[in-house]
Amino acid sequence: MTSLYSRELEIAQLAVQRASILTKRVFHETSKGTVSKDDASPVTIGDFGAQALIISALKHNFPHDEIVAEEEATELRAYPPLRDQIWELVRTTSLDDVAAEGLLGGGIKDADAMLDIIDQGNSKGGKVGRVWTIDPIDGTKGFLRGGQYAVCLALLQDGDVKVGAIGCPNLPVDDAAPLTADIGANATDDEGRGVLFSAVIGQGATSRPLKAGALAEGRSISMKPLTDMSNASFCESVEAGHSNQSESAQIAQKLGITKQSVRMDSQAKYGSIARGAGDIYLRLPTSKTYQEKIWDHAAGDLIVREAGGEVTDIKGNRLNFGVGRTLATNSGVIAAPKAVHSQVLSVVQEVLGVK
Ligand SMILES: Nc1ncnc2c1ncn2[C@@H]1O[C@H](COP(=O)(O)O)[C@@H](O)[C@H]1OP(=O)(O)O
Ligand SMILES: [Mg+2]
Ligand SMILES: [Mg+2]
Ligand SMILES: [Mg+2]
Numbered sequence: 001m002t003s004l005y006s007r008e009l010e011i012a013q014l015a016v017q018r019a020s021i022l023t024k025r026v027f028h029e030t031s032k033g034t035v036s037k038d039d040a041s042p043v044t045i046g047d048f049g050a051q052a053l054i055i056s057a058l059k060h061n062f063p064h065d066e067i068v069a070e071e072e073a074t075e076l077r078a079y080p081p082l083r084d085q086i087w088e089l090v091r092t093t094s095l096d097d098v099a100a101e102g103l104l105g106g107g108i109k110d111a112d113a114m115l116d117i118i119d120q121g122n123s124k125g126g127k128v129g130r131v132w133t134i135d136p137i138d139g140t141k142g143f144l145r146g147g148q149y150a151v152c153l154a155l156l157q158d159g160d161v162k163v164g165a166i167g168c169p170n171l172p173v174d175d176a177a178p179l180t181a182d183i184g185a186n187a188t189d190d191e192g193r194g195v196l197f198s199a200v201i202g203q204g205a206t207s208r209p210l211k212a213g214a215l216a217e218g219r220s221i222s223m224k225p226l227t228d229m230s231n232a233s234f235c236e237s238v239e240a241g242h243s244n245q246s247e248s249a250q251i252a253q254k255l256g257i258t259k260q261s262v263r264m265d266s267q268a269k270y271g272s273i274a275r276g277a278g279d280i281y282l283r284l285p286t287s288k289t290y291q292e293k294i295w296d297h298a299a300g301d302l303i304v305r306e307a308g309g310e311v312t313d314i315k316g317n318r319l320n321f322g323v324g325r326t327l328a329t330n331s332g333v334i335a336a337p338k339a340v341h342s343q344v345l346s347v348v349q350e351v352l353g354v355k
Contacts (some may be wrong), residue, residue, distance in 0.1 A: 001036060003200070003203060004200065004201075004202075004215055005155070005162055005163050005200045005201070005203075007061070008062070008155050008163045008200075008282075009163050009165070009200050009314060010103070011057060011058070011062075011103065011117040011345060012058070012095070012153050012154075012155065012163055012164075012165040012198070012217070013063045013165050013198055013215055014095065014100050014103060014188050014215065015053070015054045015057035015058065015104060015153060015165075015344060016054070016151050016152075016153050016165045016166070016167040016196060017095065017196060017210060017211060017212070017215070017228055018053055018054075018093065018094065018095050018101075018104060018168060018241035019049075019050035019051075019053045019054050019136060019151045019167070019300070019316070020151045020167040020169050020196075020210055021093055021095070021138055021196075021207050022046065022049045022050050022053060022089055022090070022093040022213055023049075023050050023092075023136075023149070023151060024059075024169050024170065024190070024216050025089060025093070025145070026044060026045055026046035026049070026147075026312060026333070027046070027143060027146075027169065028188060029200060032044040032045065032046060032143075032144060033046075033082060033085050033086070034144065035082065036073060040114060041072060041140065042140050042141065042144060043143075044087045044137070044140060044143065045082070045085050045089060046089075046136075046137055046143065047070070047071050047120060047136045047137040047227075047260045048071055048073070048086045048136070048174060049086045049089040049090045049136075049138060050091070050136035050137060050151055050165065051069050051070070051071045051118055051121060051136035052086070052108060052114045052117050052118050053090060053093065053104075053108075054069075054134050054136060054151075054153060055067055055069060055117045055120050055134070056104070056105060056107075056108050056117050057104035057117065058132055059102055059105075059117070059120065060104065060105030060167060061103075061104075061105070062130070062132075063067060064153050065129075065130040065131065065132055065134045065155075066123035066125070066129065066130065066131040066132070067120055067121045067122075067123050067133075067134065068121060068122075068123045068125045068131055068132070068134070068135065068294060068295065068325050069118075069120075069121020069122075069126075069134035069135075069295065070121070070134065070135050070293065070295050071118060071121070071136060072118065072119055072121070072122060072293060073115040073116075073118040073119050074229045074258065075342055076115055076118070077115060080183075082110055083114075083115065084111065085315070086114070087110075087114055087137075088109035088112055088242070090107075090327075091107065091108075092126075093213075094106075095212065095213050095242075096212045096213040097213030097214040098202060099214070100213055100215070101126075102111055106309040107143070109187070113280055114165075119120040121134060123282070124324055124325065125156075125294060125321075125322075125323075125325050126159070126323070127158055127159035127322030127323070128158060128159075129157070129158065130155065130156070130157055130175060131154065131155070131156045131157075132154070132155050132156075133153070133154050133156065133294050133295045133298050134152070134153050134295055135150070135151070135152040135153075135257070135267070135293075135295035135296060135322075136297075137148045137149050137150075137151065138151070138152045138266040138267050138295070138296060139265030139267075139268070140264055140266075140299070141238070141239060141265060142181075142223065142238060142264075142265025143265075145238075145265075146183070146185065146187050146258050147170070147181055147238065147264075147265050148168065148170050148171065148181050148183070148264050148265045148266055148268040149168075149170065149265060149266045149268070150166050150167060150168050150266040150267045150268050150271070151164050151166070151167040151169075152164075152165075152167075152175075152295060152296075152298075152299045152300070153165050154268050154295075154298035154299040154302065156298065156321050156322070157323020158321070158322070159232075159320070159321055159323075159351060160321070161200070161201070161298050161299070161301055161302040161321060162200065162201045162302075163198075163200050163201070164197075164198060164199050164298060164299030164301075164302040164303050165196065165198040165271065165299060166196070166197045166198070166267050166268075166271050166299045166303065167194075167195075167196050167210050167301065168194070168195050168196075168197070168210070168267075169190070169193065169194045169270045170183045170194075171193065171194070171268050171271065171272065172193060172195070173192055173193060173194055173195050173209045173210075175195075175200050175207055175219070175221060175275040175277070176277075177277065178277065179233050179235065179262050179272055179277040179278040180262060180266075181238070181263060181264035181265070183263060194209060194210035194216075194253065195207050195208070195209065195210055195271065195316060196208050196209070196210040196211075196212075196216075197221070197270075197271040197274060197275070197299075197303050198218070198303070199299075199302045199303040199305075199306035199307070200306075201302065201306070202306075203306070204220055204222075204272050204306050204307070205220070205221050205222070205302075205303045205304075205307040206218035206219065206220055206221060207219055207221045207275055209269070210349075211298065213220070215240075221274055221275040221276070221307050222274075222275075222276065222307045222308050223273060223274060223276055223279070223304070223308045223309050223332025223337045224253070224276035224337070225337065225339070226279050226337050226339065226340050227254055229256040229257055229340070229343075230256050230257065230258050231259075232255070232257045232258050232259070232279040232280055233257075233259075233262060233278045233279055233280075233284075234248070234257060234259075234262070234278065234279060234280035234281065234282055235262045235263070235264050235269045235272060235273065235278045235280070236248050236261050236262075236263055236264075236269075236281070236282050236284075237264075237268070237269075237283065238263040238264065238265050238281065239265070239337050240286075240287065241286055242283070243282065243283045243284050243332075244284040244285065244286050245261070245263075245287065247284050247351055247352060248261060249261070250351050251282065251284075251344075251348055251351050254347045254350070254351065255343070255344065255347050256267070257280075258290045261286045262278060267297070267299060269281045269300070269301040270297075270299070270300025270301070270303055270304050270335065271300070271303060273304060273307075273309065273335060273336075274300075274303045274304045274306075274307035274309065275307070279336065279337065280334075280336045280340075280344060281333065281334075281336075282332075282333070282334060282344075282348070283332050283333035283334075284314065284332050284348070284352065285314070285331050285332045291326035291328050292326060292327040292329060292330065292333070293326055293327070294313065294321050294324075294325060294326065294327060296329065297333065298320075298321055300335075301319050301321075301335075304328060304335045308337060308338060309336060309337055309338060309341070310333055310335070310336060310337075310338045310341035311333065311334070311335045312333075312334055312341070312353050313327075313332050313333060313344065314331050314334060314345075314349065314352060315328035315331065315347055315354060316330040316345050316349075317329070317330060319333070320355045332348075334348055
């Protein structure tokens with residue numbers, strides 16, 4: 001008997017793997033075709049190209065599903081040279097396993113079809129039916145800095161995350177490697193790096209080497225049992241504008257955490273705590289108006305929960321992915337092993353003055 005969501009999981013993992021190949025090609029280029037979006041955040045040819053490849057694979061396999069993806073093609077329609085640069089990448093990126101590439105439906109017809117595909121990620125989301133959510137490059141700032149980034153994909157059914165996959169090309173492949181955002185002295189050498197995290201609701205979480213063809217063998221991952229807070233490692237954003245780092249330092253001190261935080265871009269943080277490399281992920285609001293996006297958290301939320309963790313916002317509520325493209329009803333994120341989550345939450349609330 002095939003297990004629930006097995007086909008969705010396979011396609012999600014392969015789609016993330018293929019998009020990751022494209023992002024790696026851009027990562028190693030000095031010119032990444034960066035443009036600024038309306039909210040002043042950066043986007044690169046890698047983000048657009050990865051989104052095109054993932055949506056194309058989803059539409060081939062699940063034509064009736066809705067898709068909420070981060071990017072849209074307006075800028076590319078207005079500026080053909082950028083479109084052509086992306087098309088060149090998309091046209092020449094495929095999995096090196098013919099059967100796996102066939103499962104994704106192969107390539108895209110032409111540059112105009114690619115633009116239409118990118119724009120198919122414009123669903124409003126919501127709590128009804130099947131909705132995929134895509135962050136083609138999460139942590140674009142980390143990607144540009146030569147640090148961590150992630151290719152993220154999740155399936156929501158009636159607002160609940162059922163399947164999640166996160167490709168982290170720059171994390172160590174070894175689940176037992178120490179927690180660090182560093183990618184080593186030789187950023188042009190991928191040796192020992194590249195991991196694909198995934199989970200299906202009720203079936204646990206897995207990691208495997210991120211390959212260029214068929215999926216590698218998976219291994220089950222779980223959070224580290226945390227008995228002594230003084231040994232805990234916690235991770236947070238590199239960008240001070242994404243998470244309040246002075247409040248997190250106060251929280252860590254009150255919890256008795258002695259280690260410095262590890263600052264890492266993207267959902268690589270969720271993957272890192274899910275496999276026990278780190279213990280706690282804190283994301284503390286920096287503004288009253290910013291709403292977290294569902295594509296920034298859906299896959300990570302499921303992977304951490306399936307690895308034995310609990311994920312809530314600073315009020316202690318589960319993240320609610322069923323209210324649209326953003327987590328409009330949540331504020332911040334606290335991810336920790338189940339056994340200590342309430343302890344962490346109460347210190348967060350004390351420091352932030354949350355009732
Ligand atoms: N003010 C903000 N608060 C929290 N997250 C933000 C903020 N501005 C942008 N982000 C998002 O944080 C994510 C990266 O988080 P991290 O710091 O964990 O790497 C990005 O997806 C980024 O969105 P965007 O893609 O629109 O730039
Ligand atoms: Mg993101
Ligand atoms: Mg992104
Ligand atoms: Mg972005």
